[in-house]
Structure formats: structure tokens, C-alpha cells
Amino acid sequence: MSLFAVIREAGPAWQAGGIFQxxxxxxxxxxxxxLADQRFVLFGGxxxxxxxxxxxxxxxxxxxxxxxxxxxxxxxxxAATGRLRTVSIEAWKILVGAERLSSLHDVQPTGATRDHVxxxxxxxxxxxxxxxxxxxxxRP
Numbered sequence: 837m838s839l840f841a842v843i844r845e846a847g848p849a850w851q852a853g854g855i856f857q858x859x860x861x862x863x864x865x866x867x868x869x870x871l872a873d874q875r876f877v878l879f880g881g882x883x884x885x886x887x888x889x890x891x892x893x894x895x896x897x898x899x900x901x902x903x904x905x906x907x908x909x910x911x912x913x914x915a916a917t918g919r920l921r922t923v924s925i926e927a928w929k930i931l932v933g934a935e936r937l938s939s940l941h942d943v944q945p946t947g948a949t950r951d952h953v954x955x956x957x958x959x960x961x962x963x964x965x966x967x968x969x970x971x972x973x974x975r976p
Contacts, residue, residue, distance in 0.1 A: 841928040842895040849918035854888035863913040
């Protein structure tokens with residue numbers, strides 16, 4: 837597998853407002869959580885300041901090829917409806933911190949993005965609701 841930096845942004849069907857005001861936010865979140873559970877998406881989220889408007893998202897993906905990324909992302913409910921579009925996919929080589937990747941399987945998400953997806957129109961309580969914690973416990 838290889839690492840890729842993927843940039844996605846609001847597509848032509850993006851409606852006024854932020855991420856949580858978009859139709860099918862629950863379905864999109866479930867799709868992205870599944871990709872994370874499958875270790876396809878290692879990290880992902882909106883670039884700072886874009887989550888309340890014309891969103892831009894960075895994903896770090898572990899995949900065989902750019903074509904494999906296009907195939908997997910095509911199943912995103914927001915891609916299918918034109919709400920999000922992929923603007924770039926670039927191979928990514930880690931030069932600093934590569935040794936930390938071996939512990940990625942220990943990262944456990946917490947807060948709204950995994951345990952509870954807000955209803956459309958709702959906003960998360962705080963930025964801390966979208967944080968992750970690192971556990972040194974072994975995987976089940």
C-alpha cells in the first residue's frame with residue numbers, strides 16, 4: 837500500500853451553510869467512518885475555517901493506486917450527488933514522524949464524528965467533540 841494526500845471540496849450541489857447543514861450528512865459521515873474503520877482513510881477532516889462554508893477537506897489515504905481511491909470515494913453519498921468533488925490526489929511520502937504510523941491502529945476516535953452524528957442543521961457542541969485520543973492498549 838501507499839499513502840496519498842487527497843483534497844476534496846464542495847461541489848456544484850453544495851448548499852449554503854456548513855458541513856452539518858448539508859443533506860445526507862449522516863450517510864456521508866457513516867461512509868467516511870467505514871473507510872476509517874477499514875484503514876483506507878487514516879486521517880481526514882476539513883481544512884481550518886472551511887467547515888462552516890465552502891468546505892475543503894484533506895484525507896490521508898492508504899491505497900494501492902489513485903484509481904483505487906477514485907473507485908472507493910465514488911461510493912460516497914456526497915460524491916454521487918455532486919456535494920463533494922475530488923480536486924487532487926497526490927502520492928505522499930512521510931519524511932518526519934513515519935515511525936508513528938505503526939501505532940495508528942491504536943488511535944481511537946471519540947466525540948461526535950464517531951459516536952454520534954449530529955442531525956442535519958445541528959452544530960457540534962465544540963471543537964473538542966471532534967478530537968481523537970491515543971490509546972496504547974492493544975487492538976482486540
